[in-house]
Amino acid sequence: MSGEPTYGFDTLQIHAGARPDPATGARQVPIYQTTAYVFRDADHAAALFNLQEVGYIYSRLTNPTVAALQERIATLEGGAGGVCCSSGHAAQLMALFPLMAPGKNIVASTRLYGGTVTQFTQTIKRFGWSATFVDFDDLDAVKAAINDDTQAIFGEAIANPGGYIMDVRAIADIADDAGIPLIIDNTTATPYLCRPIELGATLVVHSTTKYLTGNGTVTGGCVVDSGKFDWAASGKFPSLSEPEPAYHGLKFAETFGPLAFTFHGIAIGLRDLGMTMNPQGAHYTLMGIETLSLRMERHVQNAQKIAKWLEDDPRVDYVTYAGLKSSKYFDRVEKVCPKGAGGLFTFAVKGGYEACIKLIDNLEIFSHVANLGDTRSLIIHPASTTHRQLDENQQRAAGAAPEIVRVSIGIEDADDLIMDLDQALSKATA
Structure with missing residues (x-):
């Protein structure tokens, strides 16, 4: 199953990219824990290295388990192809790498994850x-920020941390x-809530660490x-x-x-940057997406319910x-994220910085971790x-005030x- 979905989302999240193993009949995607692959003969090897034939050479470039995940994510996003890598930050660099050169720039949203702001x-x-x-x-400021050296626009569909x-x-119209190209980080929304390509995005990046895997076990990234x-x-x-x-x-x-960017990401990006996703990590993410x-x-x-x-x-x-x-942003939800506004947001605690620290220290169910998109509820003081x-000033612009x-x-x-928030707020604001 590839290309534009012909099945419903719930079917594709289980079946896209997954086929019974031809050697054993295994129904789940096997973990191909191997570094290299045997060539049929010298001509086969040459054809692979010349990009004249698609296949497996070395797991820094391609791996069957990772390939299944790439196809699944690309299918759910409605993209032509995908390249998986070691983390969401790696995916951002992978997305920019074919586009940029010394002296070039991007226009980026002020509402981005703090680590992305630092990277940029x-x-x-x-x-x-x-x-x-x-x-x-x-929108006028976005247009004004673009000049002859601007190579891309970058934003988050649902911004971390505020959920904007x-x-x-x-x-996309401005781009x-x-x-x-317009690059959209769809980590917080996932293709279930938002389909950026249908809204005009050129590239979509994910930290697969978050909602796609969903259980806080592995890191990973993807460019679609x-x-x-x-x-x-x-x-x-x-x-x-x-x-x-x-x-x-x-x-x-x-x-x-249509697969030019995808092939470049593998043949140049992964070859030279080496930000490879490991097959066991890909397997965990495949299971999570189901x-x-x-x-x-x-x-x-x-x-x-909790926000209200x-x-x-x-x-x-x-x-x-x-x-x-x-x-x-309430009126945007229906047209950008018609199935809901996601599970991420912020709230301001009366009492400021110190009250926030007390709140976090007194929670029992919420875990204080630097992650999001887990089955468990998580909290952090950005x-x-x-x-x-x-x-x-940067913190406030990013929606991460003290x-x-x-x-x-x-x-x-x-x-x-x-109940957990209630008891912790009582202690934090006493």
């Missing part, structure tokens, strides 16, 4: 790249007018290509449109068409959940952890979670 403000400078951060609710909903279609962008149209993307010396002058866009829709429904149901309870609590200043009618490397805690609502009994 600090790490990419070492490659000679840069990022301009803009409030994506200000991005108007993907509006930003189209500028002739550049829509297959709809013409990489040769403008001359801005020579890595994809011009002859590649390492493959005897092969042009990825010309040779592979229950994605069931889990996301419960995440949304619980988050809606927090909003009505006098110990809480405000709640950022987009599923609340009080949210400025200003002292995930966003502590930012100054206060008085804020972020919650990732799990699939436990919602009343139990409310």
Whole structure:
């Protein structure tokens, strides 16, 4: 099963990319724990290395277990192909790598995960790249930030930590007018809640560590290509449109068409950057995706109930959940995330920074961890952890002010979670 889905989401999340093992009949995707693969003969090996034939060479590049996961995620996203790698951060670099060059820049949302902000403000400078951060609710500011050296626009469908909903279609229209790709981080929404490619995105990135795996066991990332962008149209993307010396002058866009970005990600990105996903990690994520829709429904149901309870609590200043009618993003939910606003949001505790710390230290069910998208409910104080490397102005712009805690609502009994929050808030604000 590949390409545009012809089956329902619940069917595809179980069957896409998975076929009975031809050697044994095993129904679950086997863990191909191997580094290398035997070639049929010398001509077969040469054809693989020349990209004249698709197959397996070395597990830094391709692995059957990882390939099954790539196909499943790409199918659920409605993309042409996908490349899995070692983490969500690796996926972001993998997405940018074919697009960028020294002196080039991207336009990025101010509402991003703190680690992404650091990657874009600090790490990419070492490659000679840069990022301009803009409030994506200000469409004129987004347009104004684009210049001749801008290679891409980057945002999150549901922003971490605040759960803000991005108007993907509006930003995609700006990217189209500028002739550049739109990259959407769909980690927090997952393809069950949001389908960025249908809204005009060119590339979708995931930290598969989060909701796709769903059980907090392994790290991983994925880049999904829509297959709809013409990489040769403008001359801005020579890595994809011009002859590649390492493959005897092969042009990825010309040779592979809609799969140009995907093949480049494997043949150049994984080959040279080496940010490989291990097959056992891929196996855990494949198993997690089998229950994605069931889990996301419960995440949304619980988050809606708990966010409303927090909003009505006098110990809480405000709640950022987009599923609340009080949210400025409430009207976007139906068109961007029609099945719900996700399970991630923040709330401000009266008493500020110190009250947030006391709240976290007194919770019993919620786990204090730097992760999200688990079956378990999780909480963190971004200003002292995930966003502590930012100054206060940057923290507030990212929705991670000192008085804020972020919650990732799990699939436990919602009343139990409310009871836990209630007792901890009492101690935090006493």
